[in-house]
Amino acid sequence: MKKIAKNIYFLRRNRGLTQEKLAEALDITRSRVGSYEEGRSDPGIDVLIQLSDYFKLPVDALLRHDLSRSENQSFIEIGNQRVLFPIIVNQGEKELIEVINAKASAGYLNGYADPEFIEQLEKIQLPFLPTGKHRAFPIKGDSMLPLKDGSYVVARFVEDINDLVDGKTYVLLTLHEGIVYKRIYKKGTNALLLTSDNKTYTPFEVAKQDILELWEFTCSIHMNDYEESELRIDGIQRMLRDMQVELESLKG
Numbered sequence: 001m002k003k004i005a006k007n008i009y010f011l012r013r014n015r016g017l018t019q020e021k022l023a024e025a026l027d028i029t030r031s032r033v034g035s036y037e038e039g040r041s042d043p044g045i046d047v048l049i050q051l052s053d054y055f056k057l058p059v060d061a062l063l064r065h066d067l068s069r070s071e072n073q074s075f076i077e078i079g080n081q082r083v084l085f086p087i088i089v090n091q092g093e094k095e096l097i098e099v100i101n102a103k104a105s106a107g108y109l110n111g112y113a114d115p116e117f118i119e120q121l122e123k124i125q126l127p128f129l130p131t132g133k134h135r136a137f138p139i140k141g142d143s144m145l146p147l148k149d150g151s152y153v154v155a156r157f158v159e160d161i162n163d164l165v166d167g168k169t170y171v172l173l174t175l176h177e178g179i180v181y182k183r184i185y186k187k188g189t190n191a192l193l194l195t196s197d198n199k200t201y202t203p204f205e206v207a208k209q210d211i212l213e214l215w216e217f218t219c220s221i222h223m224n225d226y227e228e229s230e231l232r233i234d235g236i237q238r239m240l241r242d243m244q245v246e247l248e249s250l251k252g
Contacts, residue, residue: 003066004048005039010068011055012037026050056132056159096123097134097154100179105138109178112213129218132156136221137171137179143196144169144181151222153181155215161208164192164216173213174206181217 012022012033019037023030026047035041043051052059061067098121100108111117124136139151147153155171158164164184171181172194182194187205195203 002039002042004042004063005037007062007065007067008033008043008051009037011051011057015055025054054131056157096125097129097136098123099136099152100138102138105179109173109212112173126154126219129154130156134218135215137181137215139181139220143198143201144183145198147181147220148222151220153220154218156218158214158216161211161214164214169217171215171217172206172211175210175212177206 012019015022017025019030019033023033026033027050028047032041032047036043036047048059048062051057051062055062057067098118101122104111104117104121107117126134134154134156136152136154139147139149139153141149153169153171158170164170164186166185167183169181169183171179172184173179180194182196185193185195187193190209191205191207192211193203193205
């Protein structure tokens, strides 16, 4: 069987899709999907691009690599490039996400590229997530209020750092800082400015070459309830910060 035929079948099954559902997503007929999977015909370049966009994998990977060999890993190697495998499913073909708990976060910098380390991570199901590869990362400290220490950020893997959007929040794995969750702004062509929503923390720059992984915020999971007094204090802090900004602008 040709690699492309085997890969289409594997990716569809791994995503938990019927041939009809994949055909709808690609805007082609179910019979064409069946023909591709059985190797009776080859997808044209337009369909290959659609498959690449849908499964978040390079066309090169679809054509030249046996993706079924990555079934027990979270990524595949394409030359010198590490591409995260888009979806993990359980026996019921429900999508799962890996959870980087507090213990795992300590070793994530060294283990993020180790299939055995990733395979041993806890996994949960969050059925409301959009398409894409997601992981849950722990929040430490109070730099990103109102998220509290012990909360989790669920984020979607970003393959190309040039796709990040100024002012959005991301989880980054950096060479020197490890896992950080910050609001990001582009700083020239070679660096990013990482800022905290809690303005008592000083922004800092990170060179793009030092960023090992980039994950875009999808949702947060709060592990601790808020006291009424905490919410009032947080509101006062925001008000005072806004007033300080206004005063600074008046001085100028």
